[in-house]
Amino acid sequence: MNLNSTQNTRTKRLALGATALAIAAAGTFGAVSASAAGPAAQSTTSSAASGNLTTSTHLTVAAATKAAQAALDAAGKENQKVSVAVVDRNGNTLVTLRGDGAGPQSPESAVRKAYTAVSWNAPTSELAKRLAQAPNLKDIPGTLFLAGGAPVQAKGAPVAGIGVAGAPSGDLDEKFARAGVATLDK
Numbered sequence: 001m002n003l004n005s006t007q008n009t010r011t012k013r014l015a016l017g018a019t020a021l022a023i024a025a026a027g028t029f030g031a032v033s034a035s036a037a038g039p040a041a042q043s044t045t046s047s048a049a050s051g052n053l054t055t056s057t058h059l060t061v062a063a064a065t066k067a068a069q070a071a072l073d074a075a076g077k078e079n080q081k082v083s084v085a086v087v088d089r090n091g092n093t094l095v096t097l098r099g100d101g102a103g104p105q106s107p108e109s110a111v112r113k114a115y116t117a118v119s120w121n122a123p124t125s126e127l128a129k130r131l132a133q134a135p136n137l138k139d140i141p142g143t144l145f146l147a148g149g150a151p152v153q154a155k156g157a158p159v160a161g162i163g164v165a166g167a168p169s170g171d172l173d174e175k176f177a178r179a180g181v182a183t184l185d186k
Contacts, residue, residue, distance in 0.1 A: 056089060059152060059160040063184055064094035067152070071164055071180030072097050075172075082166035082176060085110035086152075087118055089159050091142065102166045109165035113149030113173070115142050118161030124149035125174050148173030150181050 059067075064086040075082040076099070083098040083106035093114075098107050116124050125147035131137055138145050144163075147170025152160035162180040164173040 057154045057157070057159045058088050059086070059094065059184075061094055064088075064160065067160075067162055067180035067184050068095045068097045070183035071162060071176045072099050074179035075099065075164065075167065075176045078167075078172070080167040080172060080176070082164050082173065083107040083110045084176070084180065085114045085163045086180070087111065087114040087161050087163075089118060091115045091118060091161075094160070099166070106166035109144060109146075110148070110163040112142060112144035113146065113163030113165060113177075114161035115149075115163070116144055116161070117149030117151045117163065117177075118158045119143065121151045121153065121158040123147070123151070123174060123178075124163075125170060128170075146170050146173075148177060150174060150177040152181055152184060 068084045068086050071084040072082065075084075081099050081101035081103070083096065083102045085093060085097075085107065086095045087093050093111055096107050096111060113124050116127060120127055124145060127137070127149075128145045128147060131145055137143070148165055148167075149161055149163040151158045152162060162177045164176040164180075167173045167176065
């Protein structure tokens with residue numbers, strides 16, 4: 001047997017040994033994970049059921065997609081190249097659509113406008129006006145105080161935000177965001 005053949009055999013044995021060790025570790029982890037639903041988990045469930053939870057309303061992905069597409073379509077009717085984002089009540093992005101020809105900054109700007117609108121439950125054009133009294137608002141991470149974001153409400157409470165970016169004015173961006181909100185009201 002030559003030196004290369006011996007090294008190949010050792011390499012194969014090491015690989016097989018490492019694979020067997022990984023399988024054994026995975027089996028052990030699975031056993032530990034399976035036992036995690038024991039008595040401790042049951043007591044957590046009973047204390048949570050005793051009033052420690054809140055219920056919130058969230059927009060479905062299907063509804064978010066419908067709203068984003070409506071906003072993009074409204075922009076398209078006016079030959080505007082924009083991006084649209086829909087975030088949930090917690091500011092997590094549900095949908096982002098980058099329209100054909102939209103600028104590279106527009107998807108992130110749309111997300112930040114949507115986040116800002118849902119965070120304050122107000123259109124971002126109104127929030128931009130508040131900067132005169134509270135200029136530090138603009139320093140809050142993830143926000144963008146430019147027109148183009150609109151909140152989505154259920155029973156007066158914010159459940160999502162729609163942001164649009166890329167049109168030549170924030171007023172147009174916000175008009176398209178409101179078209180997305182209006183689609184959800186139908």
